[in-house]
Amino acid sequence: MKREIRITSDGSTTIHLPDWNENYHSKHGAIQEAYHVFIKSGLDKILETISLKSESTLTHISILEIGFGTGLNAFITFLEGIKHDIKIEYVGVEAYPVIANEVQKLNYVSELKAPAHQAIFDKMHAVTWAEKHLVSTDFKLTKRKQFFSEIEDENTFNLIYFDAFGAEHQPELWTEAIFLKMFNALKSEGVLVTYCAKGSVRRAMQAVGFTVERLAGPPGKREMLRATKTVNIG
Template sequence: MTEERVLKISEDGSATLYVPSFDEHYHSWHGAIQESLHIFINAGLEQCSDTDPLTILEVGFGTGLNALLTLIHKPTSTIQYHSLEKYPVASNLVSQLNYPELLGSGQLRDLFDTMHSVEWDKAHKLTDDFYLTKHWCDFQDFRSDLKFNLIYFDAFGPDKQPELWTEAMFANIASMTAPGGILTTYSAKGSVRRALQAAGFWVERLPGPPGKRQMIRATYQGV
């Protein structure tokens, strides 16, 4: 991404990145860690505790926060974590992201830095039961023969990048989603709900994290 990205500290003390040209933050200004925990861990990962192996697709690797939280809070399952990113965060910004220090120990810093530094488009064994593959690509171009059990949809908002929130985009995701697979996202817009429903998802609105009234969790039922 050629746009400037500026490190900011959100209200819970955790870092986020701000893109002035989009007027958009990577994570909620009300608290980056608490937002990701609420939307992707509590509403998503915790609903998949009986799935083993658990295959996860993240749309928007970004700061790596969701991947780190998944590693920390993972169930006993072996996790195959696939994450898409078109504009990787530069290493000088990664070193300033304070999630490992807020969440744990020096070992977490090593794992977090490894998440960002490993080669793209190859599977990497980070722990005995957590495998990470980062795909350097445009979200709209990604295809896979895998069937994902859990999708973290964490792209920039539909008002900023509407092309990523279309029925066609969600239909592509649906084609890679296992029956009963779950998608979680921070957006609760009516257009997003309708696009997910058209792609074969059953959609529910849940209470959102601080600063946001609602979020979406969608379960794939097929078309």
């Protein structure tokens, strides 16, 4: 499938798929979308919730990303880890990895004004698949080349970034079967966030046990969803 590098409204890049008229990140701003959906509505929520329920501050968090793609979400999470002084164990699942030539055209490091961490972004894409790598002292990354239907983790993650392509193109990724796998993969009180706000997606999440909230969406979208695992199953 043909892929093109395009500039989004906030100046950051995305990969565009002309055949689907689909983007890896929002055309209204790739970085803005990533921060709004995955950091503000996901990571910050987890840090706040755990801190309120614990006498000590959170020092470690585990994250599963559904759709590793360009590495943008992983990179901004790395930067947030430095800011909050937390250790992060990050697993990115991707069936069709971005190629090296595309990575070189992505401008996230410069747009995020993080030139000191260019080597980290490069390393995220360069490390081998299916192995855990120490990308930095406090950031461990495992990239898994697999289909989302093959995920079998249980009670492992605090947070899931669900960043799959839209349901209009890949409806099989937004089903009860997939969200049951996400529910099982999360620890109790774990959170899943996604840019999607379709009613069918919300109902699929609720059907497998999630408590689902509609939240204000990023630029260009009215709403997004956040789902919380309030109980363990089994």
